[in-house]
Amino acid sequence: xxxxxxxxxxxxxxxxxxxxxxxxxxxxxxxxxxxxxxxxxxxxxxxxxxxxxxxxxxxxxxxxxxxxxxxxxxxxxxxxxxxxxxxxxxxxxxxxxxxxxxxxxxxxxxxxxxxxxxxxxxxxxxxxxxxxxxxxxxxxxxxxxxxxxxxxxxxxxxxxxxxxxxxxxxxxxxxxxxxxxxxxxxxxxxx
DNA sequence: TAAGTGATCTCT
DNA sequence: GAGATCACTTAA
Numbered sequence: 001x002x003x004x005x006x007x008x009x010x011x012x013x014x015x016x017x018x019x020x021x022x023x024x025x026x027x028x029x030x031x032x033x034x035x036x037x038x039x040x041x042x043x044x045x046x047x048x049x050x051x052x053x054x055x056x057x058x059x060x061x062x063x064x065x066x067x068x069x070x071x072x073x074x075x076x077x078x079x080x081x082x083x084x085x086x087x088x089x090x091x092x093x094x095x096x097x098x099x100x101x102x103x104x105x106x107x108x109x110x111x112x113x114x115x116x117x118x119x120x121x122x123x124x125x126x127x128x129x130x131x132x133x134x135x136x137x138x139x140x141x142x143x144x145x146x147x148x149x150x151x152x153x154x155x156x157x158x159x160x161x162x163x164x165x166x167x168x169x170x171x172x173x174x175x176x177x178x179x180x181x182x183x184x185x186x187x188x189x190x191x
Numbered sequence: 192t193a194a195g196t197g198a199t200c201t202c203t
Numbered sequence: 204g205a206g207a208t209c210a211c212t213t214a215a
Contacts, residue, residue: 098196
């Protein structure tokens with residue numbers, strides 16, 4: 001049986017008292033690709049009006065370092081992307097295509113620009129649809145991923161076998177050239 | 192396959 | 204301020 005079917009968000013609600021393990025900054029303060037792969041199978045928890053919803057992560061993309069041509073940080077620090085240059089475990093939410101909010105979480109050490117784009121959770125695929133479904137806007141930009149923020153990451157207890165995670169090139173970044181767009185920086189839980 | 196939408200950034 | 208661009212979605 002697939003782990004995906006063994007523990008669903010609804011069941012997590014009942015198990016939280018003994019299982020809650022919010023991912024701390026130290027989890028994100030590691031190499032971006034490592035964090036990205038380990039995020040698969042973790043919970044993304046969104047709390048609004050006292051109601052929390054946990055969604056299991058199924059798809060993420062890494063944007064790693066100043067040399068990553070597909071990264072917002074490649075052209076240097078700007079007001080928008082400054083948070084990528086800061087400490088790990090901070091939310092980076094930006095608006096694009098005139099209609100979509102994109103949710104990212106920063107990784108790696110201070111001054112090293114990197115973040116992970118949250119592309120999908122169980123039942124929702126596509127980064128724009130995800131933020132719309134969970135009510136994520138730029139109000140959350142620059143805030144730490146923590147309970148006080150209303151958005152955080154949590155260990156689920158699910159162990160995703162490495163062979164269940166497919167690595168592919170990143171989506172929509174062909175402008176960065178084949179070297180960077182084809183790098184296997186996208187992690188997808190192949191259920 | 193292309194329209195839609197608006198913030199962001201790079202020029203003037 | 205103008206113009207180009209954009210880590211996307213949807214309808215066709």
